Amino acid sequence: MRRWFGSTKNIAGCLGGLIGLVLYAVGVIGPLWLMFVVMAVLYTAGALVAPPEKVRLVVDPAVEAAQVRSALEALLQTVAGHSGRLPPSAVDGVRHVAEVLSDLLKDPLRLAATPDLQYRVLLLARTDLPLSVETYLNLPRWFASRRDAGGTSAEDELAKQxxxxxxxxxxxxxxxxxxxxxxxxxxxxxxGEDC
Structure with a gap:
């Protein structure tokens, strides 16, 4: 419903209704009840004649980059808040990866010029990095440091990831x-050629 108020069809209809009100004010339309009928007809005509809204499926690269950089900042805050649970090397590793990705997202139009690269950067920032940290943090503390039969622990897996x-x-x-x-x-x- 909120989208309708700002749509081109509603705006065109309102302009049609306003024309009906002006016609009444200058005396072209007689009785008051006729003015309401004319306004309704002009509103409907304007709404029907106006072009439909354009479909927007592609996200603006600048908006998307800002959202992803914000999500990376939130991830870093989460990591800082759980730094006692994470090995120190993991905190540094997450920070390093987030800084590299954030730097790549500083110029979203340049990044968007290479769609394959943009996709891989966004996948790493939105999914791969948060998933590694989230999976580890969702494990119980005692289990995360426990070694399996092969001698590896969840901490080791996080370090590898x-x-x-x-x-x-x-x-x-x-x-x-x-x-x-x-x-x-x-x-x-x-x-070097001139030397």
Missing amino acids: LDLLRGKAEKLAAEYYAADVNRQEDHTRYL
Whole structure:
């Protein structure tokens, strides 16, 4: 219902109704009851003639990046709040991955220019990193440090996951900044040619 009030159809209908009110005010329409009928007809005509709202399925990259960066900040606050439960290396690992991803999200239009890279950055930021931390924090404390028959614990698994996530984040950053690195290398070659 709220979307209707700001829609183009409602605005066009209101303009039609306003025309009916102006026609009554200048004396074109006689009795008051006729004014209401004319306003209703003009409102309906305006609403029917107005174009429908455009469908918007694609999210604005700037809005999406801001939401994801906010979610990363919330994740870091959650990690800081549970730092007693997480191994210190895990806290540092989450912070590092979140910083790399947040940096990649600073220029959302540049990131959106490479949809595959954008998808992988968003997947890492929205799903992979939070899922690793969430899964570990949802385990009972006594169970997280317990070693299984193979000698590994949930802490070990979290450390492995964070190492993999760090590698993925750094690989994405290398891909994101590849053009800048190439530009810098080209400039170095250019400067070396004159010597």
